[in-house]
Amino acid sequence: MPIIDVPGARVPDREYRIDAGGLGIALHEWGDADAPPLLMAHGGFDFARTFDTFAPLFADAGWRVVSWDHRGHGDSDHAHLYSWDADLRDAASVFDHVAGRSAVPVIGHSKGGAMMVQLADAQPFRFASLVNIDGIPSKRPIPDVSEHERTTMLAGELTGWLEHRRRTAGSQRKPGTIEELAKRRGRMNPRHSTDWLRYLVTVGANVTQDGWRWKLDPSMRFGGFGPWRPEWALMRLAGFGVPFYGMLVEIEEEMGWGTSPDDVRPFIPDNGRLEILDGVGHFAHIEQPADVSGRIMEFLGAPA
């Protein structure tokens, strides 16, 4: 039983771990174990239990919903290393466990959506269809500054990241009460209700002697740098062969990517569609689970 009740939130019917190349990955399932599988991929710094209100709607419609905690997130192992490729490899292990080499429908939110775009490009045989909720990166907004200033800004990012790496050995997430952790998370999720944020603490954090701590690996850090360009995701999207449903949101948020629909439209594949959800932010499926799930179920059709 959850410590805090939130209307519509339901604990998973089954929770277990699989071995993904030596790393423990936690899976969470809602719905009949014999129903057709539907996979859900969470966003960065989230975890599978953030689908506690969204997934049950699909389970009640006849799907076996399966989500997993990315390495370092939720109940999955904290890894030595993290990378996009490693997340895709872990995801492929989950697909293998749930569906073997069969195609299944997939819903991905934010980073989970972008990851699934890349996996569908690399391994299209795994996908019956793909729904992407505000996880289509386009060009990162770049401040109107000179080349020299931009280089200086990168220098600051590099120094900050390297200093973090120097300090991170043995570090722990900051402890606090349920209210304190909820308040902290609320800074990055300003449109979530206080009750929902408090609920997330109870399923996404552990109780320790000196308070609650988020399960998220403390070595992980928001932001970063690297050679990857957000707009490269669009190149993969254009060649999609599986049915694709992309959702972008009207209200920009800290955790979103500020994607412009005009950037994305030219790359929507022939068998795809793109919708802009009015009046909601980056976590549209949490803000309006009934509306968003209804649209997706109409796209997916009956469980099969």
Added chain:
Amino acid sequence: MTPATNDAPTELLIHNRIELALHTLRPGTGRPLLLLHGLGERSPAGVPVGATDWPGQVTALDFTGHGGSTMPIGGGYTAEILLADADAALEHLGEVTIVGRGLGAYIGLLLAGARADAVRGVILADGPGLSGGPSVPTSQPVFSFDVVDTPPDPYALAELGRDLRPPDYATTFARLAVQGSGLDEPISVAARFRPAWLRAVVDEPGVTEAGSVADALRAYQG
């Protein structure tokens, strides 16, 4: 190069959950020389021929998943993580001059840009992993390997061997090095093979070409 053995005094540095083996190939005073090995290699057992004239201490770092450093579980390698490996050595040694082979050359360039005030010259030399992967995204395979406990880590070989290296990303680090270093030419390219990222770096102001590692090192001895 002959691989490092236990004959070389080794210290273990901590980088998050990784223990990094830093070998002292030759003790000395003054600014240390830091050697960064190529992809799939480990630190040499002794001072390489091109570095014998270096007046100070000569050290060599085993990257994550290589040599005497930790073998991680489940891969997840990036050049940026290896940059932080090299930064751990920099924190331990203080100001250094770097010779990087192959992959180590690319990492040396990144460190010279990220810590421009602490890297007194980097020499980019030929070696395994110099080219990296493509400079634009491709439909690259998603793969997995059986767990092994003997280095080098197959994930390191696969993931770092296809690491995306856009030329403009590499030149950004070259510019950071030039802007932040007190040297006129903080980057010296001794490599004969020039993948696209390295060709772009060579064209940057403040980057010089050297006939050999030994020649390049002489310029950084002051």
